[in-house]
Amino acid sequence: MNQTSNSLIHVSVIMFAVSLFLAQYALIAEYIYSESLSVFLLISSIIFVGSFITAFKSSKLKEDNIRKEAFINTSFAVFILGLVIMILAFFLVTLRI
């Protein structure tokens, strides 16, 4: 269980950096819908921060118990939510659905 929480920490930090970088890049790019795209990406980066904080709390717990498992499950669920919002942002904004 320790390895799971460590890998969740790494993955959420990487995705936070990627989505924040894309949000900044969307702001400086000359694109009509850059503002709404960057807002969606900013929201998804905050969701990745939430996933990181939960995974960090789970890595602080020493023994394996229900609490640690609940922390890991929540972190994973929030991470998937961030991914879904990030992909949806690209589809909704660039295809103008």
Place this chain on the structure above:
Amino acid sequence: MVNVLFLGIGTAILLFFTVELITFILFNTTNDYKSKTTYFIMGQTFGIMGYLLLFIFILSSSDILNSLLKFSPSSYPEIARSSSILISLLLYTVHIIFEFKFNLEENNQKNEYIIYLIVGVLGYLFYLYGLAAGVR
């Protein structure tokens, strides 16, 4: 620019805080220990995400701080919106500090949990009032 930020981030904060309130209800109505713990941790995570977005919200829409700091008289809705959003930020700060300080899902900290719940609901109401007063 300001309108897109205001609408998008404000709606996301409302969504996160509403999910947190729903997990409070679920936490208090189930008896199973495992699902109780999961609900509580889910609520904590969504509360932290909403709190972080609240900072970006205040920084991005600059007229929230401007209407309180400028010397010329500003209209009633501006003052109502900015002051109520700042009060909700204060209440949510207390809420987050309680989360990190106590082990609230244990049974022996009932009083702290009640204070945490009341402060969270008050912060939600003030935030809702701030959004409603800001509709132009």
